[in-house]
Amino acid sequence: xxxxxxxxxxxxxxxxxxVLVATALAFGLSGQARAAxxxxxxxxxxxxxxxxxxxxxxxxHTNIFELNGIKADFKTFTFGGPLAEAAVAGDIDxxxxxxxxxxxxxxxxxxxxxxxxxxxxxFGILVRPDFQGGLADLRGKKVSAPFATTTFPRSVKAIxxxxxxxxxxxxxxxxxxxxxxxxxxxxxxVDAVITWDPTMERLIEAKIAKPLWMAPRGENIGLQGLxxxxxxxxxxxxxxxxxxxxxxxxxxxSNNLEQARGWFAxxxxxxxxxxxxxxxxxxxxxxPIKSPADVDLMVSQADIDGAQAVMDFLFDNKLLNTKxxxxxxxxxxxxxxxxxEIVAGKLPAVTDIKVTTP
Numbered sequence: 001x002x003x004x005x006x007x008x009x010x011x012x013x014x015x016x017x018x019v020l021v022a023t024a025l026a027f028g029l030s031g032q033a034r035a036a037x038x039x040x041x042x043x044x045x046x047x048x049x050x051x052x053x054x055x056x057x058x059x060x061h062t063n064i065f066e067l068n069g070i071k072a073d074f075k076t077f078t079f080g081g082p083l084a085e086a087a088v089a090g091d092i093d094x095x096x097x098x099x100x101x102x103x104x105x106x107x108x109x110x111x112x113x114x115x116x117x118x119x120x121x122x123f124g125i126l127v128r129p130d131f132q133g134g135l136a137d138l139r140g141k142k143v144s145a146p147f148a149t150t151t152f153p154r155s156v157k158a159i160x161x162x163x164x165x166x167x168x169x170x171x172x173x174x175x176x177x178x179x180x181x182x183x184x185x186x187x188x189x190v191d192a193v194i195t196w197d198p199t200m201e202r203l204i205e206a207k208i209a210k211p212l213w214m215a216p217r218g219e220n221i222g223l224q225g226l227x228x229x230x231x232x233x234x235x236x237x238x239x240x241x242x243x244x245x246x247x248x249x250x251x252x253x254s255n256n257l258e259q260a261r262g263w264f265a266x267x268x269x270x271x272x273x274x275x276x277x278x279x280x281x282x283x284x285x286x287x288p289i290k291s292p293a294d295v296d297l298m299v300s301q302a303d304i305d306g307a308q309a310v311m312d313f314l315f316d317n318k319l320l321n322t323k324x325x326x327x328x329x330x331x332x333x334x335x336x337x338x339x340x341e342i343v344a345g346k347l348p349a350v351t352d353i354k355v356t357t358p
Contacts, residue, residue, distance in 0.1 A: 038071040039238050041230065044083045044092035047076040047267050048178055050197045050278030051119040051285055052096065052222045057263035058249040058256075061357050067348035068245040076267065078179045081148030093230040095223075098150035099307035099326075100314065102223045106329045107322075111228025113331040116243060116297040118222035122281045123151040123196035125158070126209035131191060135162035135213055138192060144176040144184055145194035150220055153313045155194040158213055168317065185209050196220070197278035198270050205274065217281065221303060225329070239334040244347060247295045247338065252353055254289040259355075292350065293342050297335060304330055 045056040056074070059065055065072045077083040080097030084105035087095045095105045096118065106112040125135070125143075138159055145152040159167050167173065176184060181193045185208050192212065195203065203209040224246065231239065253260040257279060258272075265272040279285040289295055307326050314320035341347065 038066070038069050039234050039241060040071050040073075041065075041094070041242065042073045042075065042092045043094055043096070044075045044077055044086055045096050046079055046083060048078055048199055049080075049097075049121065049222070050264065050268070050275045051121060051282040053264040053267065054253050054257070054260040054275070054279060054285065055118065055246065055249045056096075057267065058253045058260050059245065061263055061355055062249070062252065063352075063354050063356050064248045064252065064348075065245050067352055068241045068248070070241055070245060078177055079146050079149060081146060084148070087225075087227055090227075090229070093227050095225040095227070097223065098220055099223055099303075100150035100153065100310055101148050102225050103307060103311060103324060103326050103329060104148070104320070106225055107324055109228050111231055112225055112329070113228075113231060113239075113334075114223050114225045114299065114329050115239060115331060116224045116246065116335050117299045117303065118224050118246070118297065119284065120217055120282045121196055121220045121222055122200065122215070122217075122278055123155070123194070123220050124200060124214035125155050125192055125194055125212045126185075126200060126203055127192045127212045128185065128188070129207060129210055131210070131212070135159050136164055138167075138212075139164050139170045141191035142172040142174065142189075143192045143194065144174050144181055144190040146178055147175040147319065150307075150310055151194050151196055151215075153310050153317075153319075154215060154219060155213070157313060158215075182208060197281070198268060198274045201274045201277050202270060218302075219306075221299075223299070236334060236337070240338045240341070243297070243335055243338040244342065247292050247297065247342065248347070248350065248353070250284050250295045250297070251289050251292040251350070254285050254287065257285060257288075292347060293339065299330055299332060 045053060060074055075092055080101035083097055084095055084101040086092050087105050088108050095102045098121065102114060106114065135158060156167050164170050178195060178199050181195055181199060182203060184190045185193060185203060204211060226239065261272040261275045264275060284295055304327060311320065311324045311326055315323045
């Protein structure tokens, strides 16, 4: 009896121990499974913004996000204004546009950050083929522009510098989606449009419009921001993984540009030839990049100062309700970390990149 009854507690203790071990293993496996779960992100991009569009198409059609532990969905928008509103509404996790729409959205999403520059964007003012004169001769004319962009205030500043001191009184300025500009010029509804590639190059090549003023390189750059909610959920690790994926996609696009242009041509519904001038204008895509470590996505102090001038212009002209200090929205530390890790070899092998959809 004593042997039998004495053995029972031992068996019970053994059973309890087994249960504890099994539970610990289960929790361990569960933790590993959670650690292996990909980060989720919904990426918004512009279907009519060349050079940046090619990079996103690489992310859509290859396994680069997957290699970096990210599962992505994609949504397209015609320009930065609607994209920024979608970010504020929580429909997408990033804000990928020029400085004005990005910063306006950041100000409405606590904790959001601008993490990198994406590309150089060519823009300018085009006029009807029969237009005579220079920027000052836009006085009394009808000009079309999407207001919720950076190309609008930057172009208007150029018009002011040319002598049109009060453009909002001396010209008729209409707020128009970039997708509507071709029809507006063809129909003679406007005298000039403030526009960018690839729509700009299409209008020029088709002789629907001619260049009046072209912004210098570096005047307009793409910015990539992530929402505060996404950053809170995924932390610095998520930021760095996202940036690494973008760097890899930029590197791949520069070395496979014909393929990247072909993908974006389908999205934009434009001839790939029209996209070449935009990628030639970009400092990363103009030539093949030797290594991902050579991709340049840094936002400079001059870029930040330029963005501040744009936001001040919008406020001074009552196109922005609140004066905005832009500097706190920029955070280059995750980019520096990502670049440092890439230099140290902490990056998925580029030989593992595969095209997943044609």
